[in-house]
Amino acid sequence: MKENFRILIAEDEEDICEILQFNLESEGYTIDVVHSAEDALKKNLSIYHLFLLDVMMGKMTGFGLAQKIRKELDLTAPIIFLTARNNENDLLTGFTVGADDYMAKPFSIRELQARVKTILNRTYSKNASAESTILSLGNIGLDNKTKRLIIDGKKVELTRKEFEILLLLAKNQGRIFSREEILDRIWSDDVIVTDRTVDVNMTRLRKKLEGYSTYIRNKAGYGYFFEI
Numbered sequence: 001m002k003e004n005f006r007i008l009i010a011e012d013e014e015d016i017c018e019i020l021q022f023n024l025e026s027e028g029y030t031i032d033v034v035h036s037a038e039d040a041l042k043k044n045l046s047i048y049h050l051f052l053l054d055v056m057m058g059k060m061t062g063f064g065l066a067q068k069i070r071k072e073l074d075l076t077a078p079i080i081f082l083t084a085r086n087n088e089n090d091l092l093t094g095f096t097v098g099a100d101d102y103m104a105k106p107f108s109i110r111e112l113q114a115r116v117k118t119i120l121n122r123t124y125s126k127n128a129s130a131e132s133t134i135l136s137l138g139n140i141g142l143d144n145k146t147k148r149l150i151i152d153g154k155k156v157e158l159t160r161k162e163f164e165i166l167l168l169l170a171k172n173q174g175r176i177f178s179r180e181e182i183l184d185r186i187w188s189d190d191v192i193v194t195d196r197t198v199d200v201n202m203t204r205l206r207k208k209l210e211g212y213s214t215y216i217r218n219k220a221g222y223g224y225f226f227e228i
Contacts, residue, residue, distance in 0.1 A: 169226035
């Protein structure tokens with residue numbers, strides 16, 4: 001139910017906040033508003049199902065806030081960036097630090113409402129893949145129960161790290177993960193690992209994906225992403 005979803009808006013333009021709050025509350029969401037990243041960090045961010053973050057805010061940007069949400073707080077709630085800056089570098093930066101979507105100002109309220117609804121439904125759907133189900137990805141699948149890769153009906157064994165990397169990329173199709181972020185998420189309990197460790201595992205994964213190796217892609221200078 002939409003009324004169960006709580007959204008935090010972090011935006012330093014009060015008029016935009018009022019418009020967003022009014023229209024999203026009219027859709028049944030619970031909305032909280034802050035006007036800086038610093039104020040956002042004073043809240044219990046674990047209670048929110050989605051974050052709408054302005055990129056340019058005071059001392060700490062929306063990108064900086066997103067990094068803290070993802071890396072320091074280890075929260076996975078979707079993030080949508082709102083920004084007046086609309087160039088490729090900003091777009092890539094947004095997805096690299098954990099964005100699920102990116103809207104350039106001025107934007108259509110109806111479009112934003114539609115994107116919010118789609119992302120929330122996709123993320124929290126009752127039909128979302130459970131640990132015991134198979135995540136289907138085009139002609140391949142990931143079996144969360146057996147931790148195996150399935151290619152055209154054939155089961156392929158993966159190491160624990162290989163499976164975790166592929167699952168991370170596959171669940172966030174199109175989102176670029178830097179080597180550093182992959183290391184932080186997958187090897188958080190290990191001590192001695194390097195960027196090269198990620199590259200080695202990617203090479204092994206591509207080999208095991210056989211004819212579908214191009215599903216794992218690399219954006220030079222930014223990192224890896226999964227795309228069918």
